[in-house]
Amino acid sequence: xxxxxxxxxxxxxxxxxxxxxxxxxxxxxxxxxxxxxxxxxxxxxxxxxxxxxxxxxxxxxxxxxxxxxxxxxxxxxxxxxxxxxxxxxxxxxxxxxxxxxxxxxxxxxxxxxxxxxxxxxxxxxxxxxxxxxxxxxxxxxxxxxxx
Amino acid sequence: xxxxxxxxxxxxxxxxxxxxxxxxxxxxxxxxxxxxxxxxxxxxxxxxxxxxxxxxxxxxxxxxxxxxxxxxxxxxxxxxxxxxxxxxxxxxxxxxxxxxxxxxxxxxxxxxxxxxxxxxxxxxxxxxxxxxxxxxxxxxxxxxxxx
Amino acid sequence: xxxxxxxxxxxxxxxxxxxxxxxxxxxxxxxxxxxxxxxxxxxxxxxxxxxxxxxxxxxxxxxxxxxxxxxxxxxxxxxxxxxxxxxxxxxxxxxxxxxxxxxxxxxxxxxxxxxxxxxxxxxxxxxxxxxxxxxxxxxxxxxxxxx
Amino acid sequence: xxxxxxxxxxxxxxxxxxxxxxxxxxxxxxxxxxxxxxxxxxxxxxxxxxxxxxxxxxxxxxxxxxxxxxxxxxxxxxxxxxxxxxxxxxxxxxxxxxxxxxxxxxxxxxxxxxxxxxxxxxxxxxxxxxxxxxxxxxxxxxxxxxx
Numbered sequence: 001x002x003x004x005x006x007x008x009x010x011x012x013x014x015x016x017x018x019x020x021x022x023x024x025x026x027x028x029x030x031x032x033x034x035x036x037x038x039x040x041x042x043x044x045x046x047x048x049x050x051x052x053x054x055x056x057x058x059x060x061x062x063x064x065x066x067x068x069x070x071x072x073x074x075x076x077x078x079x080x081x082x083x084x085x086x087x088x089x090x091x092x093x094x095x096x097x098x099x100x101x102x103x104x105x106x107x108x109x110x111x112x113x114x115x116x117x118x119x120x121x122x123x124x125x126x127x128x129x130x131x132x133x134x135x136x137x138x139x140x141x142x143x144x145x146x147x
Numbered sequence: 148x149x150x151x152x153x154x155x156x157x158x159x160x161x162x163x164x165x166x167x168x169x170x171x172x173x174x175x176x177x178x179x180x181x182x183x184x185x186x187x188x189x190x191x192x193x194x195x196x197x198x199x200x201x202x203x204x205x206x207x208x209x210x211x212x213x214x215x216x217x218x219x220x221x222x223x224x225x226x227x228x229x230x231x232x233x234x235x236x237x238x239x240x241x242x243x244x245x246x247x248x249x250x251x252x253x254x255x256x257x258x259x260x261x262x263x264x265x266x267x268x269x270x271x272x273x274x275x276x277x278x279x280x281x282x283x284x285x286x287x288x289x290x291x292x293x294x
Numbered sequence: 295x296x297x298x299x300x301x302x303x304x305x306x307x308x309x310x311x312x313x314x315x316x317x318x319x320x321x322x323x324x325x326x327x328x329x330x331x332x333x334x335x336x337x338x339x340x341x342x343x344x345x346x347x348x349x350x351x352x353x354x355x356x357x358x359x360x361x362x363x364x365x366x367x368x369x370x371x372x373x374x375x376x377x378x379x380x381x382x383x384x385x386x387x388x389x390x391x392x393x394x395x396x397x398x399x400x401x402x403x404x405x406x407x408x409x410x411x412x413x414x415x416x417x418x419x420x421x422x423x424x425x426x427x428x429x430x431x432x433x434x435x436x437x438x439x440x441x
Numbered sequence: 442x443x444x445x446x447x448x449x450x451x452x453x454x455x456x457x458x459x460x461x462x463x464x465x466x467x468x469x470x471x472x473x474x475x476x477x478x479x480x481x482x483x484x485x486x487x488x489x490x491x492x493x494x495x496x497x498x499x500x501x502x503x504x505x506x507x508x509x510x511x512x513x514x515x516x517x518x519x520x521x522x523x524x525x526x527x528x529x530x531x532x533x534x535x536x537x538x539x540x541x542x543x544x545x546x547x548x549x550x551x552x553x554x555x556x557x558x559x560x561x562x563x564x565x566x567x568x569x570x571x572x573x574x575x576x577x578x579x580x581x582x583x584x585x586x587x588x
Binding site for chain 1: 201205209228233
C-alpha cells in the first residue's frame with residue numbers, strides 16, 4: 001500500500017487544517033511506514049530554564065502520528081486521538097529544535113497506532129518516547145467521533 | 148500528613164514559577180489528597196471546530212498533578228514529569244472552560260503519581276482521563292533531574 | 295441505560311468464556327458504572343518474596359474492565375483490549391487477595407474505556423492503577439478484531 | 442558502557458530469580474542497547490481461540506526490559522516496575538512462539554525505560570507494543586522499593 005499524499009502535498013494540507021500552528025512543524029522526511037518532523041522551537045514552547053515544555057512535546061508527537069495517518073489515508077480522512085502515552089527521558093537542550101520520528105505500527109480499519117522518538121537536533125539520545133492511538137471513523141459519520 | 152501550601156499560597160507560587168501560563172490556570176479547590184483546577188479556555192487553546200486542543204488538555208493534567216505535589220511538598224521541592232498516559236473520551240464543548248480534578252495516588256520518597264479526570268464545565272461526562280508520574284529528586288541534585 | 299447482565303448472570307458468563315481462569319476472579323459488586331472484583335491469590339500469582347506478580351495485576355485489571363463492558367452490552371458482545379496503562383504504586387501485601395474497582399468512563403459505539411484501582415484486601419492505599427481501552431467490533435465482524 | 446552480564450550469565454541469573462517462570466522465556470540475543478527474548482508458548486498462555494493472553498504478553502514485555510536492565514547493571518541490582526503502557530495491535534498467531542525485542546531508551550541513576558515490540562515468530566507485523574519504566578533503588582535500600 002502506497003502513500004496517498006507525498007511530502008509536499010502533506011505539508012500543504014497540514015498548513016490548511018492547522019492554520020494556528022503549522023509554522024511550528026516541518027515535515028523532514030516521509031515514507032510508507034515512517035515520518036520525521038521538526039518542531040521549530042520558539043519562546044512560546046519554552047519553560048523557565050530553556051526546557052521545551054511538556055505540552056509542546058505532546059503536540060509534536062501527536063502531529064507526527066496524525067500526519068503519518070493522513071499521508072496514508074488522504075485528505076478526506078478523519079482521525080481523532082483516543083489515547084497517548086509519553087515517557088520523558090532527558091531534558092531537551094536549550095535553543096535546539098526538536099526532531100521526531102514516527103513509526104506506523106498499525107493502520108487498521110478503525111484504529112491507527114504509531115510510536116515516536118523525539119530528539120534535540122544533533123543528539124542521538126532521545127528526550128521523549130510517545131505512542132498515540134487514532135480512531136478512524138468512517139467518512140461522514142459525525143457521530144463516530146471519539147469512538 | 149498535611150498540606151505544605153494552602154490554596155492561596157499555592158496559587159501565588161504557580162504564578163511565580165509559570166509566568167507564561169499561570170493565567171490559564173485557576174486553583175478551584177485543594178485538600179490533602181486532591182486538587183481541582185480550571186483551564187480558562189482562550190482562542191490559543193482551540194482547534195478548528197472549537198475543540199480544546201490535545202496539548203492544552205495535556206498541559207492542564209500536568210499542571211494539576213504538579214500543583215498537588217507542590218501543595219504537599221512545599222516551595223523548594225523539585226518535580227519532573229517522567230511519564231504520562233491520557234485517554235481522550237469525548238469532544239470538549241466549545242466555549243466552555245475545562246475543569247480537572249486530580250487524585251494523589253502516591254507520594255513516595257522519589258516518585259509521585261496522580262490521576263486526573265477532565266470535564267467541560269457543567270458536564271458530568273469526562274472529556275479526558277490522565278495519569279502522570281513525577282520524579283522527585285533530592286533538593287540540590289541537579290544531576291538527579293529526569294531520574 | 296441499564297445493565298444487560300446482573301451480577302449472577304455476569305459471573306456465570308465469565309465462567310463459560312474463561313474456563314481456565316474464572317476461579318481466580320470473583321465479582322463482588324456491580325452497578326451501571328462500576329464493578330468490584332477480587333483476585334483470589336494463589337501460589338501461581340506470586341513472585342519470590344510473596345509479591346503478587348505484575349501479569350496477575352494486569353490480568354485482574356483487564357478482566358475487571360471486560361466484565362464491566364459485558365455487564366452493559368450483554369453476552370453476544372465482542373470486546374478486544376487495544377490499549378492499557380498501569381502504574382504500580384506499592385508492593386501488595388503477601389497472603390492477601392487483591393480487590394479491584396473499575397469505573398466505566400466511556401461506553402461508545404466502537405470504544406469503551408475504564409480505569410481501575412487495585413488494593414490489597416483491607417488496605418486503603420492502592421497497589422496499582424490501570425486504564426484499559428476495549429474495541430467493540432460490530433457483532434459478526436470477525437475482520438473487525440483489533441480495529 | 443558495557444554489559445555487566447553476557448547472554449549466558451543473564452540466562453543463568455534469570456533461572457535463579459524466576460524459578461517459577463524462567464522456562465517460559467529464552468534470551469535469543471543481547472547487546473548493549475537491546476535484547477531479544479522468546480516466550481515459549483504453552484497451553485497456560487492461551488485463551489479460547491488459540492490467542493496468547495494479554496497477561497502473557499505483558500509478562501514477556503516486562504521480563505524483556507527487566508533482563509535488559511540486569512544485563513547492564515549486574516546481579517546485585519534492584520529494579521521494580523513502576524509504569525507500563527501496552528498497545529495490542531493484532532491477534533497473535535495460534536501455535537507460534539512470541540518474540541520480543543526491547544530497546545533500552547534510558548538507564549539513569551534512578552529510572553530505566555525500555556520499549557518493546559512483540560511479534561508472532563516468523564511474522565514482520567507486530568502483535569503488541571509496550572513500554573516499561575523501572576525504578577532502580579540504591580542497593581540495600583529496602584525502603585526505596587516502589588519509589
